[in-house]
Amino acid sequence: MKNVTEFRVSVSPEVLNDLKSRLQNTRWPGEADGSGWHFGTSEAYLKELVKYWLTQYDWRKQEAALNQYPQYIADVNGVKVHFQYIKGKGKNPKPLILTHGWPDSYYRFHKIIPLLTEGEQSFDLIIPSIPGFGFSEKASMSSRQVADLWKVLMTENLGYLKFYAAGGDMGMNVVKALASNYPDQVTGIHLTDAGYPMGQEDPATMTEAEKQFAQFVQQWWYSEGAYAMVQSTKPQSLAYGLNDSPAGLAAWMLSFGNAGAPYEIIEQAFGGRDELLTNVMIYWVTQTIATSVRMYKTDALALWGGEKPLQKTRVPAGIAVFPREAQFPREWAERFVHVVSFRNMKEGGHFAALEVPEAFADELRTFFYSLK
16 A cells, blocks of 8 residues: 555544533524424434433444444545555455445445455455545545545555446445546446436436436425535535534434435434434544535536536446435436446435445445456
């Protein structure tokens, strides 16, 4: 490895004591009678979660779990990138870089690490934190700029001539850019979403299934898309409150995680209550909520500034559509990537690697090992 140093998560007692004080002194705003989750994150639920956070959640236990696997900091074109690096135990493991989104983190993939590094069909897993997220440098970069970093990380820092890539949410944008711009290095990609119609498409070129998907997205945008509009336009205004209040940070992240899903499965969507809080904690202890939401603005500025659309990649792509995710048709994905596998999964949602890790890991293994 080149320009790489070892890393361990270690949060000071002062940070944890400050967190406890802030949670204990949360100023609750009150909520409309009977509003439940219909006005945003339920205050009744959030109070219960904060109580659990204060009295039962054990950060030191979670910190030890985060340090279970090797972690590093790489200097990638002058940017400090945090990543996990776990070698596969098979005879010829495939190098695979996994990219998270928002409001999750590299922790999104922790349950599938043992599932993908054991056995003959195994992988060398590289799981980085996007710059501006978690333990990487606090630098807000566009998805394409992150893709450029990933190419250097894989080929120059780690020495892989060719590699595979997978991602969802904002990670999807990074992976598409990797495949489009570096088809000679990227052997195959896997996505759990393919982007959304934004009104720029010519309806005459769209199939009926694509038009129905576009209508669904428009309705979803009006009911659940406020977070993306705020983060794409006024991320700094939002960041002050979220960086100052752990309860506020959790409320904002939970509101998104709950979008489009039955309210009672919110913890399940993140893999469980401890997993949910550990994901929030990664943002809190690193103070990266500001730089993470700023990525939405950075991507928007690149688009508004006339950034040319990515060329459709020739790299083979596998697509998995989970039932609690936006149900896009195959032809929509084929606009952007060379789809060779398209599967509708039986269960799971936006954070499938946390919610249904066995099914997700099996999907990745089956697809990547089917490629010649």
